[in-house]
Amino acid sequence: MRYMKILFLPAALVLFFCTTVRSQDVPYITGTVVDTEGDPLIGANILVTDLGRGAVTDVDGNFRINKLEDAEYDLRVSMIGYATKVVRDVLASSTPDPLKIVLEEKAVEMEEIEVVGDALRRPQEDTRVSVQKMVPWEAKFLPGAAEDVMRSLQALPGVLSPNDFSSQLIIRGSGPDQNLIVMDHIEVFNPYRLYGVVSMFNPETVSDISLLTGGFPAKYGDRLSAVLDISNRDGRSKKDFYMNLNTSLTNANLVLEGDSPLNLPGSWLVSMRRTYYDLIVGPFARSAGLVDGNVSFPNFGDVQTRLNVSPWEGHKFFVTGVTSRDGVDVTTSSSAEDPDSVSVYNTTFNHVLGTGWTYAPSDDMLNTVVFSYYNNNGISEFDGRFLDPVLDEREWEGTADSIKALARFFDVSVDGDFVLEKYSLSNEFVYHLGTHDVEAGFGWTYIDAGISFDIRIGDDLKEIIEANPRSRALTEPTIQLQQYHKFHGYLQDRIELIPNRFYLQPGLRYDYYTGIQKGYLSPRINASYAVDPSTTVRAAFGVYYQSPGYEKLFDNRQFLDFSEPYLTALRAENALHYILGVERWLDNRWLAKVDLYYKDFDDLVTRDIRPGFKWTSAHQTGTDLRDPANWADPFLVASDTITDKPINGSFGEAYGIELMLEKRNTERSDKFSGWISYALAWAQRYEEGVVIPFNFDQRHTINIVGNYKINSWLEAGARWRLGT
Template sequence: MKNSVIFLILLLIPSFLLAQTGNIQGKVTYQNQPLPGVNIIIEGTLKGSVSDDDGFYRIENIPEGTYSFKFSMIGFKSAIIKIKIISGKTVLLNCNLETEIINLNEIQIIDIRAQRQEDTRTSLISIKPENAKLLPGAVTDVFRSLGALPGVLSPNDFTSQLVIRGSGPDQNLIVMDDIEVFNPYRLYSVISMFNPEAVSDINLITGGFPVKYGDRLSAVLDVTNRQGDFTKSFKGVIDASIISANVVLEGKNPFNIPGSWLINSRRTYYDLIIGSFVKNAGLVDENVTFPNFFDVQAKIALGPFENHTFFLNGIISRDGVELISAKERKTPDSLGVFNKTKNDLAGFAWHFAPNKKMLNKFVVSWYRNQGDARIDASLLDPSVNRDDFEEFSADTISQYLLGMYASGDFVFEKYSLENKLFLQWGDKNEFEAGIGVDFIHTKVNAELDIDKQVLDNLELYLNINNSIEDLSVSRYYNKYKVWADNKFKISDKLYIQPGIRYDYYELIEKAALSPRLSLSYLLNPSTTLRGSFGLYYQSPGYEKIIDQARAFNLSKNNTTALKPERAVHFIASIEHWLNEQWMLKSEMYYKKFENLLVQKIVKGISYYTEPVPGKDIFSREGWTRPVPFLSDSVTQVPINNSNGYSSGFEIMMEKKKIKSGDRFAGWISYSFAVAERKENGSTYPFRFDQRHTLNIVANYRISEDYDIGLRFKYGSGFPFTHPLNVQPRVILKDSDGDFIPDSPEIATRKTGSSGKETVIYDLNYGKDSQKFNDRIPAYHRLDLRFTAFADYWGLDWQFYLDIINVYNRSNVINYDYYVKDDLSIGKETVNMFPILPTLGFSVRF
């Protein structure tokens, strides 16, 4: 409420009180070609800008006077130009830079990507690719680097998926070079598709994103792959560690064709190193392949040709695993897994800039994500303690083993056309509009063959048997979008950006209209206030929900009644520069979720039994005959029957490297957040509800030859569900010979040398209203990275030691529960990464 009043007062401030200022704009070039990513700083002030893909830059609200403008970029000689700014005028200043030969060990990472005052976007975080590469514990992965930012969580150490402000990974929009990507994860979410050596911009909007982004409820990650170096015919970098290798090659186009090319490839070798170790230990059979991944990405820039520039993008990616457990395993159960996943992308973009105030982008793309998987397992009954069955053969304890076979495949394919227009008009306003269509094909097949006792248990106690069915669905559908917004410069201090978006989702035959509004106000030269409000919609689709661990049947009969999921965002922020290097930022947010997709509940049959007084509860006679009663049962049918909210407060203080002599950079952030869901009349915490999160990131340049980085994270525990008690297992028997199980009875198995029949007990987790009834212990981890810089054979080298979990904290990911012999509940802790050192190097040539 207070923030609303402040913004209202600011709207009423008369413009004649505002300072007299002017603007400057221009183009940065090298050999008459546009030069993107150049830093432009007004020396002695906090103001600055970065040239865009076409070399253009603009700095506004500069008080009248004479200033020195510094143009700098790694690999080029800096240029300093003194010029006078006149009130009410826009000065044109172009700059042509020259190349400079430098050594890597002389380079300081300079992070000056401060958000411009006129940028009305709230919750925007821009990080430099160099920072993503050097962040300790991030394994040179963009997604894992984002986990150190406020409002961003990762479910556990083993995945790079992003949980942002109380929303799941499926509610985040991932965009690469103006192309939406369904599955940005590789190697089963261990790493992401983005190579920090090959990207130029990483922009994360954790809420309140503008209307050019849609069909997601929570956040946007917009990544731009960089162009190749058009100053040299050939150059490259090789980065290798004990787990992966990365090669990037680039250069200017041949035959005097304007533009550049860049190609990069990555390959993990868990299968070569870890696989050999495990095979030699006899834990798996010889004819297996451990998880492996490789990809090839390329970007070609052609132009500019008289205001026209063309871009070609391509990605080929493969990852998979083939695993069969060997007879030498300690436990008698066995597991066979086969999985292959492919991600392919092709894109063409045409950028047309007839003048400095207009840019039109036309993008056509094709994207396909497909996979094939099989699981064939004989697993120990989940009710028993696995440690009690070490060194037993499968033949001697077959009554404790349960069989399961599952196979499936999927294809998500998309053809897209989109046109975007950017226009500056009146010298004070910026208009953006776009129109596009996606032609989508999704196909999902799943076949299940599960042990009857497992199915009975799922049906009678977990009430999900109706969702454990074979599935085969293939759908073709289109999505249409039209959007427009305009940033109005009300005064030198106040900017307002209203926007509207229209989406039509053919899968559900529904349309959605999304109004949004954002604004920024310069309270003083060091302080900017921002606020945003908006409606956000998300359509159902297998490309979004496949990671939810829920089975949905999206056949036509089940989707026509669905509505798009809906969220409302309210965000207010304040950003204050303590000086030219230290920045303090704080945000408050509230997200309301409606019409969330869940599985339909129908009435099913469960069975109740109770102990017979004076009888042995380990024998079938110690329990009454099971009596049926009506209970809820989950199906594969999707319905809009859940809602919720997330709210929170975030604060971050950041130290940036502004000058070349700066040695220290980093940030500290704290987040308080609450996220809840309501489903089927029950309210419970969101599964990734983390109330308190602390991040500390620091980098210190010890000398020209050595660098040290630190990353510490603390997070309060996620919710989890622990069992309430134990109960006898009830199974259905065929009592009349018609091959239809219809008679409930207490399940038993033979135990001991006497072969006595003993009742099988299962864990009872209670009803839906009782889930997430506890929290795992708090998570905390310290990572360090030591980097040495050297110059050998005329090449720039980096050697690094990255240590994950320095003090070997046992962070809990989950608990495995089992029934003890005395019917009490036993617990085994499953932990995340132990201390994990990694050695690596990179060389530039």
């Protein structure tokens, strides 16, 4: 039945695309809001006073108000810190002249300024379902989130974390490796710092945070569960130079930005972060006797840059770059040669470089081309010398010397390194045509991955391990290399079937993975229905595929052998999403949301289990375990072996309901904001006829988040979470 649905939907989508829908020239108003120096204003509110609705300017100061009559309207333009301006008798038409509205700065006063076009209030024509939006200041000030974007998202319904110290996201019964993470049109892997405690995203430079927990459209692919789409802001261009420094007991965050030095419209931004646990906490812990030996606590530093210029009207070029380093160097005693000592060294680097060009030949058309490079590499060293904890000379008197010699010391050393390189080229095209919003795109990705590790074991322990055929591979060096290409193309069209009420977005995506030498077609469909101006019902169905690859293993924290012939024998993992959501604004401040979802997973990649035998023995009950005479002769018993060979050996499901009530600040006089959410969820996997609960299956989850603005410079917040 599952595959009948998959086969039926492409046919249905073909009918949608082949059906001729009459394009209407719907009047609209468009323009740009700038300050007195000509710099675009982000988040300015434009209200059509006659209709009580409007729009919010984007990152370039542009706005567009659709679905108007062929008539004249008055616009009220406002933004905190600027004098409100009324523009009268603006003509809406199918080919309007773009407006340029200039706002003048003024001292911020305490009167109420109503934010009618709330940037977080999604338009009803947005067909995406299960979208969670978060503004950067929420990520920065959310209690318990360590000023981190991804840890802040863990306070939303349907989102969990592996543990209290991880910024990884467990979303609706899926692992972190099944989430697509995009920054400025660039897919990034392993976006974690401090070994997973925080993420790479700087809340001081982020402009938009969108989390799609399911049912995402065809422009996103190669992941089964969810999408996190992050946009970084451009630098401020009013002056040549700005500086902002934030410090705390454990880290510092410096942001430099200013006008473009090229005498062209544009700006630049550089941010630098550094933790100093190792510089402050380390010496304190040693002096207080909390640790022994030469301990360097984990630390990281990163530099992010963004440059944009607009040399010609309608053209914008940008460059985004990130480089970071994580490090740790720990020895648990004064010398690595001491018994029961452990020495750990690790250095990890992340580098991202992307350059893009956006071209808008008209208000109805936008094309974006992005080329990017990504590199993640690291070196790890581990040395340990362990004294058998059960060995006590007083208790072991009379024990055979051969056993005492084996049990006394075990020496283990591990050297490992990895490198993951990615080159990507993509093109995205958006075209507004009457009642249609068409999006299309294609792209290419090349991945070069390598993993190696060498476990060196002392002679005594090595003899024991190599005597067991199931463990013999541990003593052999491992090197895995993988190079493959990924190609994709997509087409989606949002159609206004009933004016101002019903919108449908069919989409189709094709992916080809050279690693497994297979291609897949993914039909998807989203719908939005406006019950009334305050209530929207949305629904989605989609087919999703995820290719196997080493870049996903970093999130999954496991090793699989993707060498030949194992890789080409695999199929891409796949999932079906069924989602229904209702969103209602109770008033201008309170939002209520309900989401129901069901995800059906198939062809999940797991480790192959092979039947075999092992040698074992038994001792006489009530006798001394240390006396070899009390043990029977070894004999064979059946024993399965879990290998690192990957197979499509599992399937599963995740389903549940999520409720959320949110209070937003929409006026300057508002003091309180926050939300309360409840999620009821089930997630499980099936292997070899056995039901296996998902590792992070959590039945009930309650989140309560509150912030109260005490005055202009002081705000208090609290967060409470219950999971069972």
